[in-house]
Amino acid sequence: MKCIVCEQPNQFTMTEVPMPTVRPGEALVRIRRVGICGTDLHAYRGRQPFFSYPRVLGHELAGEIVESHSPTSDLQPGDRVTILPYLECGHCIACRSSKPNCCEQVQVLGVHTDGGMQEYVSIPTTHLIQTNDITLDQAATVECLSIGAHAVRRAAIQPREYALVIGAGPIGLGVMKFAKQAGAKIIALDMNEGRLAFCSKWADADYTVKASEDAVDQIKAITEGAFPTVVFDATGNAGSMMNAFKFVAHGGRLVYVGLVQGDITFFDPDFHKREMTLLSSRNATKEDFEHVMNAIKQGVVDTDSFISARTTFDQMIDEFESFLKPESNIIKAVVTL
Structure with a gap:
C-alpha cells in the first residue's frame, strides 16, 4: 500500500509498505480523508514537541471499516468511522482519573507513532467512532474541532x-x-x-x-x-x-x-x-468527539466553509508547501484518498 513518510524536517517521500497486521481487538480501516493541521505543519518544519523522525503524519482521520477482529465491537465492515488518535496506557493516574487525553504514556497517531497518511491503518476498535450519519468530509473535521470543544x-x-x-x-x-x-x-x-x-x-x-x-x-x-x-x-x-x-x-x-x-x-x-x-488543554476525549459530532448533525457547525483546500493523496507532497503560506488563506486542508 502507499504511504507518505516525513523522513526529516522539510522532506516527504512516497513509499510502498506492507498492509498492517490486524491484531485481536483491532479493525482494519481504509483511510478516506486526512485533515492537515498545525501539528503536521510544525512537524514538517521541525518544530513539533514530542516528535521524532521518520514519521507518518496524520491524525485528523475519516475512513471505512474493512474488517474487524473485535467480537465485542458493534462496528461492521462498511461502517464509516473517525479515529480517536490518542492511544492511552489505561493504567496511569490520568487514565485512572478518566483523563486518557493526558495519559503519562500517550501515543498520539502521527506524533509519537505513525499516523494515517497511508491507505490503511489498524486501530483498536475502542478508538473508532461510527460516523455513518455524517459525511466523510465532516468526519475528517471532528478531531480538530474536538480540541476546541475540550x-x-x-x-x-x-x-x-x-x-x-x-x-x-x-x-x-x-x-x-x-x-x-x-x-x-x-x-x-x-x-x-x-x-x-x-x-x-x-x-x-x-x-x-x-x-x-x-x-x-x-x-x-x-x-x-x-x-x-x-x-x-x-x-x-x-x-x-x-x-x-x-x-x-x-x-x-x-x-x-x-x-x-x-x-x-x-x-x-x-x-x-x-x-x-x-x-x-491537551488533546480531547471521546465525549468531546461525540459533542462535536452532535453539533455537526444539528447543523451548528458548517464544515463546508471550514474546509477551504483539498488535494489528493498522490498530489499531497507537491502541494503541502502551499498550505504553509499565509497568503494562501487556508482554514483547513483535507487530503482525499
Whole structure:
C-alpha cells in the first residue's frame, strides 16, 4: 500500500509498505480523508514537541471499516468511522482519573507513532467512532474541532461571560464556536483581517480585534474596563502566550490551547494580584468527539466553509508547501484518498 513518510524536517517521500497486521481487538480501516493541521505543519518544519523522525503524519482521520477482529465491537465492515488518535496506557493516574487525553504514556497517531497518511491503518476498535450519519468530509473535521470543544469544557464557561480567543486558525475557530454555544460573548483577536472576518461569519464572534499596540485598550473598552474572564490562546506562539496574561480579568482564567517548544514566563506579581487560574488543554476525549459530532448533525457547525483546500493523496507532497503560506488563506486542508 502507499504511504507518505516525513523522513526529516522539510522532506516527504512516497513509499510502498506492507498492509498492517490486524491484531485481536483491532479493525482494519481504509483511510478516506486526512485533515492537515498545525501539528503536521510544525512537524514538517521541525518544530513539533514530542516528535521524532521518520514519521507518518496524520491524525485528523475519516475512513471505512474493512474488517474487524473485535467480537465485542458493534462496528461492521462498511461502517464509516473517525479515529480517536490518542492511544492511552489505561493504567496511569490520568487514565485512572478518566483523563486518557493526558495519559503519562500517550501515543498520539502521527506524533509519537505513525499516523494515517497511508491507505490503511489498524486501530483498536475502542478508538473508532461510527460516523455513518455524517459525511466523510465532516468526519475528517471532528478531531480538530474536538480540541476546541475540550478547551471550552476545561474552561467551564458561564453564560454571558466574555471569552477572548487569541488566534483565528482552525483550533481557535473551534474554541470560538463551542464557547459561543456555551453562552459566552466572543472576542476574536488575530493579525489577519480576513481571518477575523471569517470569525464573525463562521463562529459568530461578537467582536473582532486586530492584533496591534492598542489591542489591550480595545478589549478593555469592549468589556467596560473589566477585561475578559476567560482567555484562550490558540496560537502556539510563545510571545503571544506570554502576552495573553495582560488580557485576563482579575479572578479570570487563561487557557493555553496551543503548544510551543520552549519556555513560557510571566511576571508573578501580576499573576498573583489577579488570582488568575492558568490551565492547559491537551488533546480531547471521546465525549468531546461525540459533542462535536452532535453539533455537526444539528447543523451548528458548517464544515463546508471550514474546509477551504483539498488535494489528493498522490498530489499531497507537491502541494503541502502551499498550505504553509499565509497568503494562501487556508482554514483547513483535507487530503482525499
